[in-house]
Amino acid sequence: MTTKSPTTIAVGIGLKAEHMPDIIADDTALDFVEVHAENYMVSGGPALRQLTRVRDRFALSIHGVGLSIGGAAPLDQEHLDRLAALLQRFEPAWFSEHLAWSSHGGACYNDLLPLPYNPATLVHVCDQIDVVQERLGRRLLLENPSTYIEFATSSMDEGAFLAEVATRTGCGLLLDVNNAYISAVNHGRDPWDLIVALPPAAVGEIHLAGFAEDRDAVGDRLLIDTHGAPIAEAVWDFYRRTLRHLGSRPTLIERDQAIPPLAVLVAEAQRARSAWVDAAAWTEAAS
Amino acid sequence: MSTLEPIQVGLSNALLAPERPLPPGVITWNGSDPSVRFDVYRNNVVVSLTTALAEGFPVTRALVGERFFAAMARCFIADHLPSSPILSDYGDALPDFIAAFPPAQGLSYLPDLARLERARVQAYHAADAPALTAQDLACQLANPQRLSAARLALHPACIVLVSEHAIVSLWAAHQGQGRIEDVDLRRAESALVLRDGDAVLVLPLSLEIGHFLVALAAGAPLGEAAEIAAAAGPDVDLTQAIVLLIHYGGIAAWHTPGDL
Numbered sequence: 001m002t003t004k005s006p007t008t009i010a011v012g013i014g015l016k017a018e019h020m021p022d023i024i025a026d027d028t029a030l031d032f033v034e035v036h037a038e039n040y041m042v043s044g045g046p047a048l049r050q051l052t053r054v055r056d057r058f059a060l061s062i063h064g065v066g067l068s069i070g071g072a073a074p075l076d077q078e079h080l081d082r083l084a085a086l087l088q089r090f091e092p093a094w095f096s097e098h099l100a101w102s103s104h105g106g107a108c109y110n111d112l113l114p115l116p117y118n119p120a121t122l123v124h125v126c127d128q129i130d131v132v133q134e135r136l137g138r139r140l141l142l143e144n145p146s147t148y149i150e151f152a153t154s155s156m157d158e159g160a161f162l163a164e165v166a167t168r169t170g171c172g173l174l175l176d177v178n179n180a181y182i183s184a185v186n187h188g189r190d191p192w193d194l195i196v197a198l199p200p201a202a203v204g205e206i207h208l209a210g211f212a213e214d215r216d217a218v219g220d221r222l223l224i225d226t227h228g229a230p231i232a233e234a235v236w237d238f239y240r241r242t243l244r245h246l247g248s249r250p251t252l253i254e255r256d257q258a259i260p261p262l263a264v265l266v267a268e269a270q271r272a273r274s275a276w277v278d279a280a281a282w283t284e285a286a287s
Numbered sequence: 288m289s290t291l292e293p294i295q296v297g298l299s300n301a302l303l304a305p306e307r308p309l310p311p312g313v314i315t316w317n318g319s320d321p322s323v324r325f326d327v328y329r330n331n332v333v334v335s336l337t338t339a340l341a342e343g344f345p346v347t348r349a350l351v352g353e354r355f356f357a358a359m360a361r362c363f364i365a366d367h368l369p370s371s372p373i374l375s376d377y378g379d380a381l382p383d384f385i386a387a388f389p390p391a392q393g394l395s396y397l398p399d400l401a402r403l404e405r406a407r408v409q410a411y412h413a414a415d416a417p418a419l420t421a422q423d424l425a426c427q428l429a430n431p432q433r434l435s436a437a438r439l440a441l442h443p444a445c446i447v448l449v450s451e452h453a454i455v456s457l458w459a460a461h462q463g464q465g466r467i468e469d470v471d472l473r474r475a476e477s478a479l480v481l482r483d484g485d486a487v488l489v490l491p492l493s494l495e496i497g498h499f500l501v502a503l504a505a506g507a508p509l510g511e512a513a514e515i516a517a518a519a520g521p522d523v524d525l526t527q528a529i530v531l532l533i534h535y536g537g538i539a540a541w542h543t544p545g546d547l
Binding site for chain 2: 038039041042043044045046047049050065066067068070071072076078079082101102103104105106107108109110111113115116118120121124148149150151152153186187188189214216217218220222224
């Protein structure tokens, strides 16, 4: 009772301001692009006009980086209002945010900070997501983070935590395969444990990016989620395995530092397309 | 009440102060020092915010050099974390910070240059609004006796800066217009920053016209703004200033008392 694999996969890239003119002018082989919500929370001007033109040509994903869903304090209503206005204006195909906190005590740290995974955090995060989905009137995709430390008060695996959030709130999941790989290496785990813990139907999008490599205080590998390098071969392997398990999912290439020419990112997106063809063939053969 | 609160207080405090210990309960799978791993977060905060500032203040950065700018940004970030995640709003406080930053005291032009760069970012993202054309204003301008009581509202993307330093020439020299060694730093240059299509323009103004436009932007009637300009110096071609504003779509509204 196998269902035939879809023949296509939607691929996209994280769109940076420097690639705006090229992507508007060229006939780029992409299905969608993703932008950071906060970069377009401006009163007016060229940025919004350009995004409107991009929206006319590609499906759009809006990716929030500043909502601080895991923040101990209640959500910033002003920010939520801005987000609602942005989503209403651009009507993206997907909206995503992170399982993390980034603000505290009125200060924004501009980074995605980690949470302990336990029943108390679960209740808090679910309450916050309920508020977000209610206010925005749409489904959120929640992204698994890359993390470098853990907490003694954690009593749940990340996968079980995300699965429970999705079940309780009805939110979807954005599976960042690179983050899953990074966190697993950084915490001595098997990255596959996260993938199999997630309810497949909840996974609405996949992210791929590159990492940098360092060492911790005892010399073990410490992978850093820089979005500043090509995707690692180990992550491509892991991505193909993930596709065989999940099936086709819209897949996005992220690059936020050391940004190469647009063509380099488009080539990585095409590689994701090929990975799907390989995975689909493998699945057909195995069924 | 939340169990997250003490962890987030502790981690927040440790983010910008490497010497502060992490809160209890931060662990690593292999027993390695968690503070070394936490340095990744510390570095992300400082580097990402420094990058955001560098993008908004490229000429300021070029003038002081990358290392000086990074060190100054680090001090600024410690005192002024962003209050919202919208980074295009970050940096409003940097020019005043530079003015009070002891290592930058020798560079008296730097705070105003930074204000000019900040104004460019603000103009780029300012609200869209219709501008009055020469045709719209024809009957107002044809009625000289009522001009002095008129007040006008500048377009949201139109920002005036008055400076006692050659900020426009200095900025232009970094865009390949003129040589930096030819800039007379003591020459007072004011600036009109505005949006023209997708570009942000920086137009030089005399000190007098700068004061005139600042007064208008603050809501003074034309007559009063003209007196302020005249008190500032002899170069007061106000007609030319108004023509300039109209040409670049810099006037959003024009009110004459008695108008309905």
